[in-house]
Amino acid sequence: MLEKNTNSQDFTLLDAVTWNDQGLVPVIAQEVGSNDVLMMAWMNRDALLETMRLGEAVYWTRSRQKLWHKGEESGHTQKVKEIRLDCDGDTILLMVEQKDGIACHTGEHSCFFLRWDSAQSTWVNESKGHQ
Amino acid sequence: MLEKNTNSQDFTLLDAVTWNDQGLVPVIAQEVGSNDVLMMAWMNRDALLETMRLGEAVYWTRSRQKLWHKGEESGHTQKVKEIRLDCDGDTILLMVEQKDGIACHTGEHSCFFLRWDSAQSTWVNESKGHQ
Numbered sequence: 182m183l184e185k186n187t188n189s190q191d192f193t194l195l196d197a198v199t200w201n202d203q204g205l206v207p208v209i210a211q212e213v214g215s216n217d218v219l220m221m222a223w224m225n226r227d228a229l230l231e232t233m234r235l236g237e238a239v240y241w242t243r244s245r246q247k248l249w250h251k252g253e254e255s256g257h258t259q260k261v262k263e264i265r266l267d268c269d270g271d272t273i274l275l276m277v278e279q280k281d282g283i284a285c286h287t288g289e290h291s292c293f294f295l296r297w298d299s300a301q302s303t304w305v306n307e308s309k310g311h312q
Numbered sequence: 313m314l315e316k317n318t319n320s321q322d323f324t325l326l327d328a329v330t331w332n333d334q335g336l337v338p339v340i341a342q343e344v345g346s347n348d349v350l351m352m353a354w355m356n357r358d359a360l361l362e363t364m365r366l367g368e369a370v371y372w373t374r375s376r377q378k379l380w381h382k383g384e385e386s387g388h389t390q391k392v393k394e395i396r397l398d399c400d401g402d403t404i405l406l407m408v409e410q411k412d413g414i415a416c417h418t419g420e421h422s423c424f425f426l427r428w429d430s431a432q433s434t435w436v437n438e439s440k441g442h443q
Contacts, residue, residue, distance in 0.1 A: 194428060197435050207338055209349060216347035218340060221403040233430070266435065267423035268416055272352040274424045285399050292398035293405045297325060299364070304328050304397065 194233065195226050199271040205241060208273040210284065213262050219284035220292040222251075224273065236261055238275055257283045325364065326357050330402040336372060339404040341415065344393050350415035351423040353382075355404065367392055369406055388414045 198206050204226065210219045222240040224232070228248055231239035235250070238259035242249040252258030263276035285292040287308065294308040329337050335357065341350045353371040355363070359379055362370035366381070369390035373380040383389030394407035416423040418439065425439040 193433060193435075197426070207352060209340055209352065211349055218342055218349065218405055221338060221340065221398065264428040265424040266426040266428070267352065268418055268420070268425070269423075270426075272423075274349055287399055289399070292400075292403075293396040294399070295328070295397040295401075297395040297397070302324060304324075 195229065197266060197270055198229070198273070199269060200226070201271070205243075206271060206273055208238075208240065208275055210238060210259055210275045210277050210279075212279050212284075213276050217291055218293060219259075219277070219279055219290070222249075229273075232261060232264075232275075238277060252280060255283075255286070257281055259284070326360065328397060328401055329360070329404070330400060331357070332402070336374075337402060337404055339369075339371065339406055341369060341390060341406045341408050341410075343410050343415075344407050348422055349424060350390075350408070350410055350421070353380075360404075363392060363395075363406075369408060383411060386414075386417070388412055390415070 200206055205223045207221060208224050209221050211217065212219055223243060225241045228239045228241045231248060231250070238251045238261055240249045240251060258280045259275070259277035260280070261275055261277055265274040265276070267274070282290050284290060288310065289308050294306060295304045296307055298305045331337055336354045338352060339355050340352050342348065343350055354374060356372040359370045359372045362379060362381070369382045369392055371380045371382060389411045390406070390408035391411070392406055392408055396405040396407070398405070413421050415421060419441065420439050425437060426435045427438055429436045
């Protein structure tokens with residue numbers, strides 16, 4: 182499957198990434214403008230190539246073991262403005278425009294709506310739907 | 313090793329986390345104020361407990377297989393202002409104050425100084441030391 186999509190450009194892109202032993206790399210999606218961290222997901226080589234081709238985030242779902250064009254069902258796609266890589270090549274940072282401002286499958290802006298309250302020794306749910 | 317550190321509070325903290333099959337969870341460090349994503353690292357249970365105890369980020373280095381109090385050698389510690397968890401509990405987001413503004417072992421502010429330039433089909437090194 183890889184061969185048909187790749188060319189020398191793609192290999193330059195792909196070769197800089199340190200893929201784990203499952204052929205995956207963790208990907209942080211951060212919103213352009215607000216700089217909010219929206220979510221963390223995973224990509225394999227095909228997912229990164231598809232992300233490049235579409236200009237929208239395509240991840241690899243480990244639970245369903247398939248490519249996942251984020252928002253393909255919900256409509257909450259992520260337009261990729263920038264792809265960044267860390268110093269040892271084992272994490273990708275995507276700068277995205279989040280369609281409708283909703284990244285999380287729960288309907289929240291960000292997936293990180295649980296905050297540890299050390300005074301109360303509990304996780305506080307800061308989602309808008311939770312009072 | 314775990315027993316001596318834990319109490320019911322800690323278990324509440326720990327139990328909300330979905331640890332992977334190596335007992336680890338990916339952790340994103342984001343700078344308070346700028347909202348810059350500084351780095352991504354890993355924690356095991358002990359690392360998270362130590363982070364709570366010290367109020368500074370303690371990770372688990374997979375390469376050296378030990379706890380790593382970030383900045384213990386460089387001085388570039390991370391004061392933890394907030395611990396957040398994502399919707400499925402498998403990623404932690406730390407909001408930190410980065411000592412000296414330097415998170416990366418290369419001396420850069422953030423580890424994510426490589427940017428993919430699709431027009432040039434190359435990774436551009438945006439580190440301050442690289443012209």
